[in-house]
Amino acid sequence: MLLCRCVIFNSVAKLRKQTALTQVRRFIQWKMSDGLMRDGNTTTATVMATKKRNLSFPSSRCLSRSAEEAKARVKRVSVEGNIAVGKSTFAKLLQSACSDWEVMAEPIDKWQNIKSETSKGSDAPPQSTVSNLLQMMYQDPQRWSYTFQTYSCMSRLRTQLQPPPARLLNLEGTPVQVYERSVYSDRYIFALNMFELGCINTTEWAVYQDWHSLLVEQFGHQVELEGIIYLRAPPEKCMERLEKRGRTEEKGVQLDYLDKLHTQHERWLVEKSTEVHFEKLKQIPVLELDASVEFKSDPEAREQFITKVKNFFNAL
Numbered sequence: 001m002l003l004c005r006c007v008i009f010n011s012v013a014k015l016r017k018q019t020a021l022t023q024v025r026r027f028i029q030w031k032m033s034d035g036l037m038r039d040g041n042t043t044t045a046t047v048m049a050t051k052k053r054n055l056s057f058p059s060s061r062c063l064s065r066s067a068e069e070a071k072a073r074v075k076r077v078s079v080e081g082n083i084a085v086g087k088s089t090f091a092k093l094l095q096s097a098c099s100d101w102e103v104m105a106e107p108i109d110k111w112q113n114i115k116s117e118t119s120k121g122s123d124a125p126p127q128s129t130v131s132n133l134l135q136m137m138y139q140d141p142q143r144w145s146y147t148f149q150t151y152s153c154m155s156r157l158r159t160q161l162q163p164p165p166a167r168l169l170n171l172e173g174t175p176v177q178v179y180e181r182s183v184y185s186d187r188y189i190f191a192l193n194m195f196e197l198g199c200i201n202t203t204e205w206a207v208y209q210d211w212h213s214l215l216v217e218q219f220g221h222q223v224e225l226e227g228i229i230y231l232r233a234p235p236e237k238c239m240e241r242l243e244k245r246g247r248t249e250e251k252g253v254q255l256d257y258l259d260k261l262h263t264q265h266e267r268w269l270v271e272k273s274t275e276v277h278f279e280k281l282k283q284i285p286v287l288e289l290d291a292s293v294e295f296k297s298d299p300e301a302r303e304q305f306i307t308k309v310k311n312f313f314n315a316l
C-alpha cells in the first residue's frame, strides 16, 4: 500500500516536472519567435526594443546600433520589501517624481483572477471560470504554494521582459525601469520561505529551483537587474499597515509570517547569507530605505527619499 502511494507520488512529481519543463520550453520558443507586446499595443519602438533584448538571437542583427545603445542605457531596478511595507505607495511616489522612471506594478490582479476556459462537448459553448489563486494559497498553503510560485514567477518574468517604453529610449538623463518585486524575490524570499515552512515539499522545491535557474540562465541579460531598493521596516509596522489596508485574502496573515519574511529579506539583502545562484545578483548594489517613515504626510521625508533614489540610480 505504502509502496503504491510512493509510486503514485513519484509519478505525479515526475509529471509535474515534465509539465513545468514543457511549459518553460514552449514559453522560450514563443519568446524567440514572436517577441513581446505591451498589452497588445505594439509600436515600432517596442518591437525594436524587444529585438534588442533578444541580443543572443539572430533577429538582433536587424537592430540599428543607436537603438541598441539607447536600450542599454535603461537601468532596471526592483523594489523589494515585506508585505504591506509600502512598495506600491513608494512606487507611485517614484512615478510622480520623475518622468525618466517607469514603474511596473506587481501583477496581483492576475493572481486574483485566473481564467480557465472549459468546454464540455463540441456543441456546448465554452464556459469561463475564475479562481483567486492568492486566496487559495493563503487558505491552503500546503496544497497551493507550489502552484502559486509557478504562476507568480511566470508573471514576474513577463513583467521583467517587457521592453522599455519608447519615451525612455530617447532620454538624456538616467532612464530606469522599476519593478515591484522580481523573479529573484519570488525564489529567495517567498518560495524559499514556503519551503522552510513545509508548505512546499522537497520535490516541489527541487523542481521549482530547476526551472527557475533554467529560465533565468536562458533569458540571461534580459532579466538582469542593475540595482535593488530594499524598503525596510519592522514586521510590526507592516502588520499595522496590512490590517489598515484590509485586503480580503490577507485576513488570516499573522505577525509570525511577516517576521519570517522579514528574516528572509535581511538574510538576502543585508547579511547576504542566502545562497544565490546568479553571479550578477551576488554583486548587486542595494539601497536600503527606512520605510517606517510616514512620508505620505511629510514633504521633506519624500524629498529625502527621492534624492537618495536619484543618487543611487545615477551611480548604477
Ligand SMILES: Nc1ncnc2c1ncn2[C@@H]1O[C@H](COP(=O)(O)OP(=O)(O)OP(=O)(O)O)[C@@H](O)[C@H]1O
Residues within 6 Å of the ligand: 081, 082, 083, 084, 085, 086, 087, 088, 089, 090, 106, 241, 242, 244, 245, 291, 292, 293, 294, 295, 296
Ligand atoms: N510610508 C507610509 N506611511 C504611512 N502609510 C503607508 C506608507 N506606505 C504605505 N502605507 C500604507 O500602508 C498600506 C500598505 O501599503 P502598500 O499597499 O503600498 O504596500 P505594499 O508593500 O505594496 O504591499 P504588498 O506587499 O501587499 O504588495 C496602505 O494602506 C498604504 O496607504
Ligand SMILES: Nc1nc(=O)c2ncn([C@H]3C[C@H](O)[C@@H](CO)O3)c2[nH]1
Residues within 6 Å of the ligand: 083, 106, 108, 134, 137, 148, 149, 152, 185, 186, 190, 191, 194, 250
Ligand atoms: N506566497 C507568496 N509568494 C509570492 O511570490 C508572493 N508575492 C506576493 N505575495 C503576496 C503578498 C501579498 O499578500 C500579495 C501582494 O504582494 O501577494 C506572495 N505570496
